Every structure is written in C-alpha cells, then in structure tokens.
Amino acid sequence: EAPAKRVGFAIVGLGRLALEEILPAFGEAKKARPVALVSGSPDKARVVGEQYGIKPEALYDYASFDRIADNPEIEAVYIVLPNAMHREFVERAAKAGKHVLCEKPMATSSVDARAMTKACADAKVQLMIAYRCQYEPNNRAVQKLVRDGAMGAVKIVEATNTQVMGTGDQWRFRKELAGGGALPDIGLYCLNAARFLTGEEPTEVFARIRNPKDDPRYREVEETIAFTLVFPSGVIANCSSSYGAHENKDLRVHLEKGTIDLERAFAYEGQELKLSRRDGTAESIETKRLGQKNQFALELDHMAECLREGRRPRTPGEEGVQDHVIMEALYESTRSGAPVTL
Ligand code: NDP
Known part of the structure; x- marks a missing residue:
C-alpha cells in the first residue's frame, strides 16, 4: 500500500x-x-x-x-x-x-x-x-496439522516458556502493575497456544507455584508456575513457565500417529518445526523451515x-478475557491446592 x-x-x-x-x-x-x-x-x-x-x-x-x-x-x-x-x-x-x-x-x-x-x-x-504467535507462520502450521486430523487425535500438549529475569527493580515484579509474575507475562503463551491449537476451552485446571525464598523480586509475583489444562475432547495440556530458568520456548504436541515439535515456538524468531510420524511400520521424520516473517x-x-x-480481528478482546478467566482459575488452584472446574 x-x-x-x-x-x-x-x-x-x-x-x-x-x-x-x-x-x-x-x-x-x-x-x-x-x-x-x-x-x-x-x-x-x-x-x-x-x-x-x-x-x-x-x-x-x-x-x-x-x-x-x-x-x-x-x-x-x-x-x-x-x-x-x-x-x-x-x-x-x-x-x-x-x-x-x-x-x-x-x-x-x-x-x-x-x-x-x-x-x-x-x-x-x-x-x-x-x-503475536497466532500470526506467526510456524504456529499456524502446527494449528493446521492438529486440526486437519491426519495425525489422529491430540493426546497431550506440552508448552514451556522460561527465561532468566534481571535482578533490577522493574514493574514486572510489582503485582499492582503486572497483575502477576511469570504466568501473565510468559506462561500466557503456553495457555493461549493450547487453546489456539485445539480450538477448545479447558474445563478443568490445576496449578502449582514455587518461589525462591528470600528473593525480593518474588515477594509479590510468582517466579515459577506449572499448570495443567484439561479439555473436553480429552486433550491434556501441561504447561511450565519460569522467570528463573534458562530460556526455553518450545511447544510439543503428542498425537495418535506422531509428534509435532516446534522449537522456539514463542520466541520472536528462529522457529523450527519437526514432524515425527508413524504409519503402520513406517516411521518418518521431517523438518520444515517455513520462511521467517516478522510476527x-x-x-x-x-x-x-x-x-x-x-x-473483526482473529484475536479480539474476548480472546483476552478468556485467558484472564482461566488465569484467575489457575491462581485459585494454587491457593486451594485443588483443581478448579470452569
Ligand atoms: P517497558 O517497561 O520496557 O516499557 C513500558 C513503557 O511504558 C515505559 O517505557 C514507559 O514509556 C511507559 N510507562 C508509563 N508509565 C509507566 C510506569 N509507571 N512504569 C513503567 N513504564 C511506564 O515494558 P515492555 O515494553 O517490556 O512491555 C510493555 C507491554 O508490552 C507489556 O504489557 C508487556 O506484557 C508487553 N510485551 C509483549 C511482548 C510480546 O512479545 N508481545 C514482549 C514484551 C512485552 P515512556 O517512557 O514512553 O512513557
């Protein structure tokens, strides 16, 4: 234009x-x-x-x-x-x-x-x-592979988003400004990907938080969170996020007839897609490098x-509302120690 x-x-x-x-x-x-x-x-x-x-x-x-x-x-x-x-x-x-x-x-x-x-x-x-990941070509390719059914039903989604935060004072460590720690900032990518890939909404969630003792950064917000989402079709998503672990932003989908790996799924660049398939006795491994486009x-x-x-945009306000509803259920689960039904 x-x-x-x-x-x-x-x-x-x-x-x-x-x-x-x-x-x-x-x-x-x-x-x-x-x-x-x-x-x-x-x-x-x-x-x-x-x-x-x-x-x-x-x-x-x-x-x-x-x-x-x-x-x-x-x-x-x-x-x-x-x-x-x-x-x-x-x-x-x-x-x-x-x-x-x-x-x-x-x-x-x-x-x-x-x-x-x-x-x-x-x-x-x-x-x-x-x-942004919903506009990124590799993430979209994974969605297409999952939805077209050729690899069978999805059983498990594994999503990780970790990085090591600086020690300086910043708004991300203040609950009032950030709303939470690793979960809303980076764990959100795992949550959103699980929903985006399956096209389903979780009906039961469970979460655990761990914070290092005596680290002033984690007085108000969480450092590390692991959470599970259960979807109506039976898919389980296992998600992990931390402000204190070496950078990993990988996504893996386990399906009946294969595994989809997307390395650096949630990074700004460098995504690498790998498909491991099994059809009868034949096994194949295929790596794809889709053109890198600025997300x-x-x-x-x-x-x-x-x-x-x-x-209407593909990711309207309602998409954000739903993630907040689920994150609130995740925090509720961390407080009660029990799963929360949505
Ligand atoms: P920064 O702290 O780097 O920047 C935030 C900017 O907001 C400041 O530079 C400042 O701009 C302005 N601001 C106004 N009031 C305040 C205040 N009280 N405290 C701090 N800053 C203030 O944050 P990021 O750029 O990393 O994050 C901004 C937003 O973008 C967040 O919502 C974050 O979650 C999101 N984000 C999304 C990413 C993605 O991949 N989509 C990646 C990183 C962040 P000024 O000086 O011009 O007033």
Missing part, C-alpha cells in the same frame, strides 16, 4: 518492546504505518519521532493523550504500556473514536478485560489483543486489513 493509504497507528509507551520490536516492524509491514507517539518522556518522543518521520504535532504525553481524537491520521492506537495501565488507555482510545491494538496480557483481571471489550463495543471501534509486522498488517475491510 502507498504510505497515505496505510492505516496510521499511534504507539503508546516507548519502552523496550515498542522501541526494539514494534517500531522497527513497521518497516516490514505493508498496510500499517506509525503516525503518532505517546510517551511520558518528551525528549525520548522527540528523538524517536525524528527517527521514524513522525510529525512534531503528533507527539503526545499521557495527559494530552485524549487530543488524539482531533488527529484524523490516527486510525488505531497500539497500547504498549505496563499491564495495569492497559484498561485506562484502551478506554480513553475508544472514547477518542480510535480502534485499539492492545499488548498481552490484556489487563490485570477479567473484570478489567471485560470492561475494555465493552468500552470498545460501545464506541464501535475494533479491539485486537496482540497475540509484529504480520500482526500489524492483520489489524490494518481488518480495519479496511470492516472485519
């Missing part, structure tokens, strides 16, 4: 994700372009604005945010703030008549997530949650396409 025909986005919050992934991804997007920045730091906004050709009058701060209503170049707003701030800025964006793309986790509670969905519906603007660019283009065609 010619630049003027692309959907114009305002980026809200110039932190690590916005600066290192989202803004550069516009360079690979075909239907979206950045037209405004919102930041609490005017100096940073000016420098970043110059770098991306943003007009000086399209730089806002959190107090002047509502003036985006008067800027017709802004069609959509991309919320990249700490989790607890998502609700306020989604609601203000909807009030300004702008469509919204909101980072995951959608909010810090299902109550907030539902309110955000309602605010956007009432304002008749689209709301999409940035579940953030694919996600931005999907949102832009939906807006141009008046379609």
